[in-house]
Amino acid sequence: MEALGVHVLVECRNCNPAKLNDLQFVRETLLAAAEDLGVTILGEKFHHFSPQGVTGVVAISESHFSIHTWPEYGYAAVDVFTCGTSFHPRKAAEFILKRLEAKDSEITEIKRGFIPVAAVR
């Protein structure tokens, strides 16, 4: 069995609240992570909530990136989902954690789309 994609779920805790609430900073962080990973960006949508919090999704040829922040809790939920075997989504996760100054984190890696090997190769 071969997986079509790798989905990395990142719990970003004890982050810098000001950075979590900065739309432009959050957007630049995700786009820089995507660029660093070498994926192709198809489109994006970022939004700042009142009074606080940012949400963002980035569609990439190889699946997607997403972020939802709660500055009041110093927390962000980040997803990095890539398909194919040439990308390392965990690298993007670590880049984002560093930018958000997360002092505590949890990375869960989930294989998506198990297909018989004969059908993939």
Add this chain to the structure above:
Amino acid sequence: MEALGVHVLVECRNCNPAKLNDLQFVRETLLAAAEDLGVTILGEKFHHFSPQGVTGVVAISESHFSIHTWPEYGYAAVDVFTCGTSFHPRKAAEFILKRLEAKDSEITEIKRGFIPVAAVR
């Protein structure tokens, strides 16, 4: 401990390949699922690949929906992530599975953002 959000990961297998490859159908499916759930759509990006496959992300006030399809394998990876306690992302997952005519599926529910109860209430 209280979770800020519920993230539902859906493995959609043995789907109707023609529907998985139909950009408009896939887009309408996700938007209808979001509308049915009562969430607020902020923006969306859908893309059809050559020769086949569709990818889509929908940013909602309550987090996001995403889909990535592989018609050649009858497979789609779907995510429904909602925050707050008034939504039932599993309901949206079941709606999408039915629309894609999935004959086999797996739904994984993951709680995101565990915060001390005192801080949430």
